[in-house]
Amino acid sequence: MSGSLQNLSGLDRVIHEPARLMLVALLSSVESADFLFLLKESGLTKGNLSVHLSRLEEAGYLRVDKTFQGKIPHTEYSLTAKGRTAFNEYRKKLDPIIRRHSKPAKL
Amino acid sequence: MSGSLQNLSGLDRVIHEPARLMLVALLSSVESADFLFLLKESGLTKGNLSVHLSRLEEAGYLRVDKTFQGKIPHTEYSLTAKGRTAFNEYRKKLDPIIRRHSKPAKL
DNA sequence: GTAAACTAGTTTATATTACAAACTAGTTTA
DNA sequence: TAAACTAGTTTGTAATATAAACTAGTTTAC
Numbered sequence: 001m002s003g004s005l006q007n008l009s010g011l012d013r014v015i016h017e018p019a020r021l022m023l024v025a026l027l028s029s030v031e032s033a034d035f036l037f038l039l040k041e042s043g044l045t046k047g048n049l050s051v052h053l054s055r056l057e058e059a060g061y062l063r064v065d066k067t068f069q070g071k072i073p074h075t076e077y078s079l080t081a082k083g084r085t086a087f088n089e090y091r092k093k094l095d096p097i098i099r100r101h102s103k104p105a106k107l
Numbered sequence: 108m109s110g111s112l113q114n115l116s117g118l119d120r121v122i123h124e125p126a127r128l129m130l131v132a133l134l135s136s137v138e139s140a141d142f143l144f145l146l147k148e149s150g151l152t153k154g155n156l157s158v159h160l161s162r163l164e165e166a167g168y169l170r171v172d173k174t175f176q177g178k179i180p181h182t183e184y185s186l187t188a189k190g191r192t193a194f195n196e197y198r199k200k201l202d203p204i205i206r207r208h209s210k211p212a213k214l
Numbered sequence: 215g216t217a218a219a220c221t222a223g224t225t226t227a228t229a230t231t232a233c234a235a236a237c238t239a240g241t242t243t244a
Numbered sequence: 245t246a247a248a249c250t251a252g253t254t255t256g257t258a259a260t261a262t263a264a265a266c267t268a269g270t271t272t273a274c
Contacts, residue, residue, distance in 0.1 A: 008132075009129070
């Protein structure tokens with residue numbers, strides 16, 4: 001490993017998974033969101049959404065606030081500071097690959 | 108799925124895998140590269156590199172040119188037009204997520 | 215002349231996943 | 245009282261990624 005791309009090997013897999021990347025990107029643009037909103041926005045199944053949210057919570061990237069609105073349970077999800085930092089780190093790593101270097105290789 | 112992030116579900120998994128993303132990014136910046144170069148640049152093990160290159164070849168993203176330099180086998184890998192297109196598509200999809208929208212959420 | 219190091223892989227085995235579907239447990243509304 | 249709702253958990257399957265072991269030859273150093 002001598003090139004300048006070695007950084008990709010340490011890419012945060014928790015965030016890299018498309019479903020979770022979608023969720024983290026979504027949550028990074030709002031203060032918080034509830035389960036139903038994330039379900040509709042993401043297009044994931046309930047089970048799948050639940051598992052991915054759990055994974056983000058385990059990683060410490062997600063704060064889960066469970067309350068009752070009357071008798072109905074209501075859960076709000078929001079990124080933690082750690083989650084925002086991890087997302088920013090992730091974007092920083094991918095940025096040079098996603099951005100155009102503007103000098104296309106001679107074909 | 109009503110939001111603007113549904114595009115991520117159709118993300119090209121062949122390219123998304125970090126090891127292959129690294130390889131494709133690498134190959135997109137050169138005309139071609141041989142096995143040893145990719146091995147050193149990527150930091151992957153031989154078997155792993157071999158498998159990932161096969162997967163890219165199966166997807167039609169990679170052209171493999173096997174020759175002999177004297178009696179020693181030499182293999183050159185280069186992206187196909189399809190591979191370059193797929194990589195550009197991939198970057199186009201991730202771009203809005205990786206780029207800063209500049210308006211940070213109110214914390 | 216033979217053992218080590220090289221090119222360029224393939225095969226195998228293990229471990230981790232992602233995902234959908236089925237299930238749980240309760241509440242509300244028609 | 246049955247259907248639809250919130251908010252999940254559990255389970256089973258299938259696809260991965262990865263490292264390690266193996267193949268098959270060539271070259272070089274001792």
